[in-house]
Amino acid sequence: MCHDCGCQEANKNYFEKIPHGSTVPQHRHDHHHHHEHQDHHHENIQMHPIKNIHLEQNVLKKNNDIAHLNHHWFHDHKVLAINMMSSPGSGKTSLLERTVKDLGSVVNMVTLVGDQQTDHDALRIKKQGGLVKQITTQSSCHLNAQMIADELGSFVKEDTELLFIENVGNLVCPSAFDLGEQKRVALLSVVEGEDKPVKYPVLFNRADLILITKTDLQPYIDWDESLCFKYIKKVNPHCKIIRISTRTGEGIEEWYQFLKSSLCV
Amino acid sequence: MHELSIAEQIVSQSLASIQSYEVHRVLSIEINVGILSGVVPECLDFVFPEACRGTLLEGTQLVIHGIPLTLKCSSCGKISQQEQIQICCSHCLSSRVEIIDGKDIIIAKMEFD
Numbered sequence: 001m002c003h004d005c006g007c008q009e010a011n012k013n014y015f016e017k018i019p020h021g022s023t024v025p026q027h028r029h030d031h032h033h034h035h036e037h038q039d040h041h042h043e044n045i046q047m048h049p050i051k052n053i054h055l056e057q058n059v060l061k062k063n064n065d066i067a068h069l070n071h072h073w074f075h076d077h078k079v080l081a082i083n084m085m086s087s088p089g090s091g092k093t094s095l096l097e098r099t100v101k102d103l104g105s106v107v108n109m110v111t112l113v114g115d116q117q118t119d120h121d122a123l124r125i126k127k128q129g130g131l132v133k134q135i136t137t138q139s140s141c142h143l144n145a146q147m148i149a150d151e152l153g154s155f156v157k158e159d160t161e162l163l164f165i166e167n168v169g170n171l172v173c174p175s176a177f178d179l180g181e182q183k184r185v186a187l188l189s190v191v192e193g194e195d196k197p198v199k200y201p202v203l204f205n206r207a208d209l210i211l212i213t214k215t216d217l218q219p220y221i222d223w224d225e226s227l228c229f230k231y232i233k234k235v236n237p238h239c240k241i242i243r244i245s246t247r248t249g250e251g252i253e254e255w256y257q258f259l260k261s262s263l264c265v
Numbered sequence: 266m267h268e269l270s271i272a273e274q275i276v277s278q279s280l281a282s283i284q285s286y287e288v289h290r291v292l293s294i295e296i297n298v299g300i301l302s303g304v305v306p307e308c309l310d311f312v313f314p315e316a317c318r319g320t321l322l323e324g325t326q327l328v329i330h331g332i333p334l335t336l337k338c339s340s341c342g343k344i345s346q347q348e349q350i351q352i353c354c355s356h357c358l359s360s361r362v363e364i365i366d367g368k369d370i371i372i373a374k375m376e377f378d
Binding site: 047049053056060141144173175177198201202203205236238 | 267270271274275278282283286289290292296301302303304305350352353360361369370371373374375376377378
């Protein structure tokens, strides 16, 4: 629908519109609008010569530059940083609780947890003996590279072997912001439905590992696994997939194997 | 709605880019949005005027060009484009492809007087 005059424009190429801050429709319609000549303010346009500059600037450059520095910091200090991304409630914190409990005495690990509000997740991980810090993002729907940079060398010590970054539960926004991590892990619980990888393809495309979580619930729901795997292959054809349940322990050893083999040596 | 953060970046980078010019009005900013950038054009379009408020960019037209995926196939060596996020070569259907475009959000051009 056209923002300016409310007309329906079927099959219109969205990307051709829209002038902002104007009450006058200025974009081209297939039907005819007649505008009075004085609506167009030609006298203003002719006052100064029009200049064009070509820029080719990446809009995320600032975040990407900081992420790049984070990446170097991780590399120089041999820290494996893992960005955990999923929708809310898919089991990120449960998996980290279990991981901290099982590997906490073997691997020097810390966790940064992003949520808009509360320190509930951090308290759960702390209860299992984990060193953890909550980042409350307030109105922001994702973590950005600066939020991680602020913790490097202070909360995240130089001798850390493994840094988990539990991103804000959201299948859309976190995928656009590189944090400098070496590995991205996407979680998808069986109760969310098989088609999430194609509904939210950016996040699943960028994952190095996809965990199918809460597999213990599979007997109680309609979950077509081959369909889910087909969708994953469409957006990320060679991604490693592990089925996992923190309740039954399915896939846990394979997850630990992934972590151990990814550690920087 | 991370598009507001993106819109704010567009505003600050655009203003920085025209600092050395004498500018009366910025008529338009053209940006290229890759379909694998994670940015929803409709949302960006919606929040852009808000990000411009109180700056020289108030009233500036944001022109968004959708950039499809460009893939280079390791199996047949050809370049193909996908309008949807489907990581496979449209010539030989191989999934052994490298993404060479469609991931970024780029400020391409500004027009001002």
